[in-house]
Amino acid sequence: MEKWRRRRHLLLAAxxxxxxxxxxxxxxxxxLSPDYYRSTxxxxxxxxxxxxxxxxxxxxxxxxxxxxxxxxxxxxEGCDASVIIASRDNDAEKDAPDNxxxxxxxxxxxxxxxxxxxxxxxxVVSCADILAIAxxxxxxxxxxxxxxxxxxxxxxxxxxxxxxxxxxxGPNMRVKDLAAMFAKHNLSTLDMVALSGxxxxxxxxxxxxxxxxxxxxxxxxxxxxxxxxxYARQLIDACPPDVGADIAxxxxxxxxxxxxxxxxxxxxxxxxxxxxDQALYSDGASRPVVRGFAKNxxxxxxxxxxxxxxxxxxxxxxxxxxxIRRDCTxxxx
Numbered sequence: 001m002e003k004w005r006r007r008r009h010l011l012l013a014a015x016x017x018x019x020x021x022x023x024x025x026x027x028x029x030x031x032l033s034p035d036y037y038r039s040t041x042x043x044x045x046x047x048x049x050x051x052x053x054x055x056x057x058x059x060x061x062x063x064x065x066x067x068x069x070x071x072x073x074x075x076x077e078g079c080d081a082s083v084i085i086a087s088r089d090n091d092a093e094k095d096a097p098d099n100x101x102x103x104x105x106x107x108x109x110x111x112x113x114x115x116x117x118x119x120x121x122x123x124v125v126s127c128a129d130i131l132a133i134a135x136x137x138x139x140x141x142x143x144x145x146x147x148x149x150x151x152x153x154x155x156x157x158x159x160x161x162x163x164x165x166x167x168x169x170g171p172n173m174r175v176k177d178l179a180a181m182f183a184k185h186n187l188s189t190l191d192m193v194a195l196s197g198x199x200x201x202x203x204x205x206x207x208x209x210x211x212x213x214x215x216x217x218x219x220x221x222x223x224x225x226x227x228x229x230x231y232a233r234q235l236i237d238a239c240p241p242d243v244g245a246d247i248a249x250x251x252x253x254x255x256x257x258x259x260x261x262x263x264x265x266x267x268x269x270x271x272x273x274x275x276x277d278q279a280l281y282s283d284g285a286s287r288p289v290v291r292g293f294a295k296n297x298x299x300x301x302x303x304x305x306x307x308x309x310x311x312x313x314x315x316x317x318x319x320x321x322x323x324i325r326r327d328c329t330x331x332x333x
Contacts, residue, residue, distance in 0.1 A: 030152045030153055030154060030316045030317060030318035030322075031152060031318070032150035032151060032152045032153070032312075032313060032316060033150060033151060033152055034148045034149065034150055034151060035151075036129075036150075036151035036152040037121070037124065037125060037129075037151060040121060040124045041117065041120065041121035041124045041125050043120060043121075044117055044120075044121065044125050044129075044130075044133070044151075045133055045149070047113070047116050047117050047120060048113045048116075048117065048130055048133045048134055048137065049133075049137050050116070051109070051112050051113040051116050051134075052066070052109060052113065052134050052137040052138060052141065053137075053141060055105070055108070055109045055112065056138065056141050056142075059105055060142075060257055061103055061105045061202075061203075062105045062106070062109055062138060063138040063139075063141070063142045063201050063202065063257075063259075064103070064198075064201045064202025064203065064251075065102070065103035065104070065105040065106030065107075065109070065202075066105070066106040066109050066110070066131075066134050066135055066138045067106075067135050067138055067139065067198050067201070067202070068102060068103070068106060068198070068202065069083060069084075069102055069106035069107065069110070069131065069135075070131055070132065070134075070135035070311075070312075071195070071198070071311070072093075072098075072099055072102060072168060073093075073128075073131060074185075074311050074312065074314045074315070075167050075168050075169075075181075075185070075314075076093055076163055076164050076167050076168070077093070077156050077158055077159070077163065077315060078156070078314050078315015078316055078317065079128055079131075079132060079153055079311070079312055079313070079314055079315060079316055080128050080153060080154065080155055080156030080315065080316065080317050080322060081110070081126065081127035081128040081130075081131055081153075081155045081156065081325070081328060082155075082156040082158060082159040083099065083102075083159070084107055084110060084111075084127060084131070084328045084329055085159035085329060085330065085331065086329040086330065087159070090161075091160065091161045091162075092159040092160065092161060093159045093160065093161060093163065093164055094107075094159075095161045096161040096162075096163075096164035096165065097164075097165075098164050098165070098168045098170075099161075099164060099168075101205055101208075107329075109134050109138075110127060110130055110131050110134060110328055111328050111329065113130050113133075113134060114127055114130055114327075114328045117130060118326070123324055123326065124324065125324070126153050126154055126155045126322075126324050126325070127155050127325050127328035128153035128154065128155050128156070128316070128317075129149075129151045129152070129153050130328070132149050132150075132151070132153065132312050133149050133151075135308070136149050136308070139259050139304075139308075142201055142257065142258060142259040143258045143259050143260060144259030144260075144301070144304075145259075145301035145302075145304060145305050147305040147308060147309060148309075149309075149312065150309060150312060150313065152316070152318075153316040153317065153322070154316070154317040154318060154319075154321070154322025154323055154324065155317070155322055155323050155324060155325040155328075156317055156321075156322055157317075157321065157322060157323065157331065159331075167181075169181060169182075169276060170276065171204075171208045171209055171274035171275060171276050172211070172274070172275045172276065173275070173276045173279070174275075174276075174279050174283070175189075175279050175280060175283035175285055175286050176283075176285075178192055178276060178279075179192055179285070179286075182195075185311070185314045185315075186310065186314075187307065187310055187311065189285060189286060189289070190289055190303060190307075191303070191306070191307035191310060191311075192286075192307075193280055193286050193289040193290060193293070193303075194289075194293070194300065194303035194304045194306075194307040195304070195307045195308070195311065196263075196276075196277065196280060197261070197263050197264065197293065197300055197304055198304075199251040199252065199263055199273070199274075199277060200251070200252045200255070200258070200259055200260055200261070200262060200263035201251070201252065201256065201257065201258070201259050202250075202251050202256075203248040203249060203250055203251060203256075204248055204249065204251055204273055204274070205245065205246070205247065205248045206235075206238065206239035206243040206247045206248065206249065207243065207245055208274065209235075209239075209273055209274055209275075210239055210241070210243065212224040212227065212274075212275060213227075213232065213235055213236055213239065214241055223236075224275070224278075226270060226272075226278050226282060227270055227278075228269055228270030228271055231253065231270060231271050234253070235249065235273075249273070251263075251273050251277075252266060253266070253271060254266060254271070260297060261293050261294060261296075261297040261300045263277075264290050264291075264293040264294035264300065265294040267280055267281035267290055267294075268281055268290070268291070268294060
């Protein structure tokens with residue numbers, strides 16, 4: 001009996017230690033909620049929306065630039081605004097080769113919104129949450145869907161150019177590799193195809209796809225035969241072999257300023273700008289989803305909303321693993 005009492009006492013003590021540890025150890029990930037700022041900054045979404053609307057009215061580039069910024073942020077260190085950090089030594093995430101083409105209007109949108117939020121709620125709202133709200137708002141303001149943004153992210157404490165390589169979808173990737181990359185973030189092939197629909201707005205620099213126009217194949221072929229011939233001729237006219245690094249074309253040649261499902265119909269017609277775009281239709285694993293989205297915009301919008309919420313929860317920071325930056329472009333001192 002005495003042995004049993006002793007053993008029971010040890011088991012209870014061990015359980016207590018485990019319980020205390022579970023309570024006191026900081027979580028590495030935030031618990032997101034749409035009501036996170038209800039008591040501390042209830043007007044945050046209205047403030048951000050006003051800034052975004054003004055910026056979109058100044059230039060439509062704000063739409064694809066902000067949306068792309070959100071994607072590039074979440075895929076590297078998680079959704080923590082680490083891509084916005086500016087480094088004097090040019091060694092932050094934004095300085096990596098895969099990020100140097102990010103349009104300045106996306107950064108400017110978040111910086112402006114943060115400044116307005118700070119006037120009303122100083123030191124309360126993270127840059128990561130502001131970027132997530134702004135990404136939703138630019139979609140809605142370009143005729144796309146609206147969804148509830150989960151909030152409560154902290155801003156990251158790490159931003160290194162060397163951490164970017166191999167973590168972002170590339171223009172020449174095939175479906176198998178794209179799906180594997182998205183799967184690392186718990187995003188399905190359906191999510192991947194839906195998020196690729198962001199290419200229905202915005203532009204791409206010629207240097208990102210001219211290999212499909214002039215260097216496709218190794219046995220005498222030049223233009224990628226999966227291009228619609230008329231579309232290929234348009235692209236050749238816009239992007240000659242010696243094209244400058246700053247020249248760009250619309251990702252969606254049909255409705256470039258509307259967030260809609262035209263992107264998917266374009267793929268069926270050979271109008272996918274990147275190899276990674278056209279591959280979604282060429283590959284049997286993703287073609288049924290592409291066809292479904294092309295026929296039904298509501299289906300695309302619902303899938304896109306779900307995928308954006310899932311993407312927005314990738315690698316979010318909490319506790320000592322993050323902070324609320326005073327300036328989105330710099331870590332707090």
